[in-house]
Structure formats: C-alpha cells, structure tokens
Amino acid sequence: MPKKFYTSLPAGYPVCEHRTCPKASSCLHQTAYSAMLKKDDYLTLLNPSRCSRDASCRFYRDNEPVSYARGFTGMQKRMLPGQYKTFMFILIGEFGRNAYFERRRGETALSPQE
Numbered sequence: 347m348p349k350k351f352y353t354s355l356p357a358g359y360p361v362c363e364h365r366t367c368p369k370a371s372s373c374l375h376q377t378a379y380s381a382m383l384k385k386d387d388y389l390t391l392l393n394p395s396r397c398s399r400d401a402s403c404r405f406y407r408d409n410e411p412v413s414y415a416r417g418f419t420g421m422q423k424r425m426l427p428g429q430y431k432t433f434m435f436i437l438i439g440e441f442g443r444n445a446y447f448e449r450r451r452g453e454t455a456l457s458p459q460e
Contacts, residue, residue, distance in 0.1 A: 355382070360390045360405075367399045374407040417452030 361379035370376040382389055392405050422430050438446045448454040
C-alpha cells in the first residue's frame with residue numbers, strides 16, 4: 347500500500363500565535379498559523395491566555411509525520427490458526443467486535459500505539 351503524506355490541514359484547525367514559545371519551531375499549531383496566515387481569511391485561534399508558552403504546553407502537537415497502518419489481513423496468513431484465534435479474541439476484547447473488523451479490513455487506521 348503506498349504511503350500518503352498529507353500536506354493540508356483540516357478546515358477550522360486551531361492555530362497558536364506564540365512565536366516566542368520554546369517549542370514553536372516543532373509545534374503543529376504554530377506551523378499551521380504561519381501557513382494559514384498567508385492564505386486563509388478566517389482562523390480558529392487557541393486562547394492565548396491558556397497557552398503556557400513553555401515546554402509543558404497542553405496544546406503542543408509535534409509536527410513530525412506519524413505512520414498509520416491500514417488492515418492486517420496479510421498477517422493472518424503468516425500465523426498458525428490457534429495463534430490468530432487468540433490474537434483475534436484479544437483484539438475484540440480491546441476494541442469490540444465491529445471495531446476489530448473495521449481495523450482488519452483497513453477502514454479504520456491503526457495508530458503506532460495500536
């Protein structure tokens with residue numbers, strides 16, 4: 347499956363105007379602010395008084411790309427039937443039956459933690 351890189355932000359993505367923050371160079375909200383300031387007429391702004399402007403800011407989002415996987419039907423072929431059955435029951439217990447099959451088919455992306 348080809349890798350997809352998203353270079354656009356969703357409409358209404360909240361931005362931060364604090365350029366002096368120590369994490370501004372790697373914060374997605376600050377990066378989005380710089381890009382959206384040039385092209386958009388309206389911005390959704392994070393409340394400036396709620397931003398801590400230090401390393402412990404609760405709104406900080408890293409701007410490094412994250413890889414998500416889609417589906418795992420090929421993995422079933424590489425497991426023994428008993429292994430896959432145990433694997434399936436653990437994941438159904440974790441996500442629920444419908445959510446498990448959505449992840450298995452690739453309808454829902456799997457985060458790196460999952």
